[in-house]
Amino acid sequence: MPAHEHESDTTTDPLARERAHLTASRAALRAMREDAQALDIRNVTANWVNAAVLQAQIDERIKSLADLAHTPLFFGRLDYLHRVGAEQAEGAEGEQFYIGRRHVHDADGDPMVIDWRAPVSQPFYRASRKDPQEVGQRRRFGYTGGELTAYEDEHLTDPAEAEQTSKLLQAEIERPRVGPMRDIVATIQPEQDEIVRSELGGTVCVQGGPGTGKTAVGLHRVAYLLYAHRERLARTGTLVIGPNRSFLQYIEQVLPALGELAVKQATVDDLVTAGIEVRGTDTADAAVVKGDARMAEVLRRAIRSHVTLPTEPVVVVRGSRRWRVPAYELEEMVTELLARDMRYGAAHDALPQRIAHSVLVRMEEAGEAPDDRVQNAVARNPAVKAAVKAIWPAVDPAKLVLRLLSDAEFLAAHAEGLLTEDEQKAILWTKPARSVKSAKWSVADAVLIDEANDLVARTHSLGHVVLDEAQDLSPMQYRAVGRRCTTGSATVLGDLAQGTTPWSTENWAQALHHLGKSDAVVEELTAGFRVPREVIAYASRLLPVISPGLAAVKSVRESPGSLEVRAAAGPAELDAEVLAACEESLEREGSIGLIAADARIPALAEALAAAGHAYLSPGEETTAESRLTLVPASLAKGLEYDYVVLDEPAAVVDGEPDERTGLRRLYVALTRAVSGLTVVHSADLPKELTPGV
Numbered sequence: 001m002p003a004h005e006h007e008s009d010t011t012t013d014p015l016a017r018e019r020a021h022l023t024a025s026r027a028a029l030r031a032m033r034e035d036a037q038a039l040d041i042r043n044v045t046a047n048w049v050n051a052a053v054l055q056a057q058i059d060e061r062i063k064s065l066a067d068l069a070h071t072p073l074f075f076g077r078l079d080y081l082h083r084v085g086a087e088q089a090e091g092a093e094g095e096q097f098y099i100g101r102r103h104v105h106d107a108d109g110d111p112m113v114i115d116w117r118a119p120v121s122q123p124f125y126r127a128s129r130k131d132p133q134e135v136g137q138r139r140r141f142g143y144t145g146g147e148l149t150a151y152e153d154e155h156l157t158d159p160a161e162a163e164q165t166s167k168l169l170q171a172e173i174e175r176p177r178v179g180p181m182r183d184i185v186a187t188i189q190p191e192q193d194e195i196v197r198s199e200l201g202g203t204v205c206v207q208g209g210p211g212t213g214k215t216a217v218g219l220h221r222v223a224y225l226l227y228a229h230r231e232r233l234a235r236t237g238t239l240v241i242g243p244n245r246s247f248l249q250y251i252e253q254v255l256p257a258l259g260e261l262a263v264k265q266a267t268v269d270d271l272v273t274a275g276i277e278v279r280g281t282d283t284a285d286a287a288v289v290k291g292d293a294r295m296a297e298v299l300r301r302a303i304r305s306h307v308t309l310p311t312e313p314v315v316v317v318r319g320s321r322r323w324r325v326p327a328y329e330l331e332e333m334v335t336e337l338l339a340r341d342m343r344y345g346a347a348h349d350a351l352p353q354r355i356a357h358s359v360l361v362r363m364e365e366a367g368e369a370p371d372d373r374v375q376n377a378v379a380r381n382p383a384v385k386a387a388v389k390a391i392w393p394a395v396d397p398a399k400l401v402l403r404l405l406s407d408a409e410f411l412a413a414h415a416e417g418l419l420t421e422d423e424q425k426a427i428l429w430t431k432p433a434r435s436v437k438s439a440k441w442s443v444a445d446a447v448l449i450d451e452a453n454d455l456v457a458r459t460h461s462l463g464h465v466v467l468d469e470a471q472d473l474s475p476m477q478y479r480a481v482g483r484r485c486t487t488g489s490a491t492v493l494g495d496l497a498q499g500t501t502p503w504s505t506e507n508w509a510q511a512l513h514h515l516g517k518s519d520a521v522v523e524e525l526t527a528g529f530r531v532p533r534e535v536i537a538y539a540s541r542l543l544p545v546i547s548p549g550l551a552a553v554k555s556v557r558e559s560p561g562s563l564e565v566r567a568a569a570g571p572a573e574l575d576a577e578v579l580a581a582c583e584e585s586l587e588r589e590g591s592i593g594l595i596a597a598d599a600r601i602p603a604l605a606e607a608l609a610a611a612g613h614a615y616l617s618p619g620e621e622t623t624a625e626s627r628l629t630l631v632p633a634s635l636a637k638g639l640e641y642d643y644v645v646l647d648e649p650a651a652v653v654d655g656e657p658d659e660r661t662g663l664r665r666l667y668v669a670l671t672r673a674v675s676g677l678t679v680v681h682s683a684d685l686p687k688e689l690t691p692g693v
């Protein structure tokens, strides 16, 4: 694959021609933006509401047409062997396509850059020597500081050309990290692309070790789906769920950089705590029981226990006449509603109408001709209301959970055969709360209330949900996410070896069952784009203990000398040794993460401050001036830094309730480095990491 990097300004020089195309494309994008800005909507809208909506859409479009100085407008070119069928894609009449982050056309509407998500762009990611997909030449462009400075060609149908890994691709992967996560559109790999472009209808679950691009793939999949199904998803909505705020801050700029501004982001806690204040915490034992899927059945039973089979008739008086619906008929209605398994609230609303209908039938039999208004009036009749209140009373979901957690008898009645006595005891509050407002709700309680809410009224379903770091969710949390995409689909991303909650996922089939997406396909990513070979090999020594059976990630990064393990002379020297490692890392380019057990953070913060080093918190944007982040091990998941200094592994392990969780936490911490990892310890290393073992 010949690389071209020379400077020239003659028009016969291919690099100069490509630069000219870049300049022309940028001018065309500017013109598209100016057109959007010049749109005058005064004559096309009759009222101000329409005008405001239209103007907001135009403003969005103007924003999405911005030419970002450091984001190249195109990164590749495909030369098709033949004309691509005109019906196949946008701009398909040409044979040569520039592939970029967005579509750009000239004044005549002819494409200058094709969106990476268009069907015609797909071979850029998938075509190979084995399957050239009609492409004769694939060209990748290299940029330096926004300038097009190089290109690299592959002739997929030329048997004489040897297969090589792309230098530009390698350079892109090895590029130092500064600032938040960025998109990977220029270098999506074939196995990643298959997931990115999988259809909207299906849920995909991706198991992948650290740095295999799960987060990147999930975000690019939303961008792809929004392109392929824009109208539908604009109506139904999309959501990206991440483990915590720092993580969401870290990834929040990827989709806007791809022109997608409307995707919402949240943590699972955000989803379930709207409306209640979380002020309590659970013991691990209690949280495990509260997060268990059996709680869904306890709640279902508890809510249905409010239904009382009628023993009295309903008598409706209208004018001089009395209409009687006998108890057995009411019972039939209730039994039928129970059997239909409707939402509790929907059945509560339906019952008065059913009773009224029965009254109407009697009126008709008596020769009257009542209409819908009469039916509605009967449904609102005090006798009917009183009967419904007795048979199928309204239930407040939070009050229901409050009662289950406060009232041992009530819990026992509904947990019978589901939870053991010990399990019931574990979740009962020692000090029962008086009211929903004063209760010290925990996040696990919030999930129970969310489940109860859904039993009363169906939760609104979105079109697509991306669930990242899924392995940490409890079954009840999976259910909470699942009901937000009942009529949509999901992308579930996770790594079983990185599960650090007491209820973490042990196998994907179970997780997908709780999510309500048992038919999902499980894909595996095994190539690692973050962690250098030596570092991932070191961390993978933990795999047989933390997740037997999982294969180690195969790193595509070559950075020799990237792992160093240093022993401090003693505990007193540890901080100084850690500081020295940070200072050495600061001499290099890129971001630095000092990761330590949560309990070690205050001491290290003090040491850094005393030495005059400013530092950031996880999720805060690293800049060229401010490159050091102090990261508690509990927040390291999903993040990455060029250089990582890992403080005292034994303390990271000891920070967790059991050894396996501790080693998993350590595995996460060991796999955050892009270019180099320095482990500094004074206590013994876990035996798996001890040299020579």
Ligand SMILES: Nc1ncnc2c1ncn2[C@@H]1O[C@H](COP(=O)(O)OP(=O)(O)OP(=O)(O)O)[C@@H](O)[C@H]1O
Pocket: 172, 173, 182, 183, 184, 187, 188, 189, 192, 208, 209, 210, 211, 212, 213, 214, 215, 216, 217, 495, 498, 529, 530, 637, 638, 639, 640, 671
């Ligand atoms: N095809 C690719 N080209 C270039 N960079 C890539 C590619 N795939 C992933 N990366 C980069 O590798 C790094 C790791 O990716 P990502 O964070 O998505 O991995 P992950 O599987 O979610 O990791 P973790 O399990 O640690 O959360 C990121 O910097 C990402 O941009």
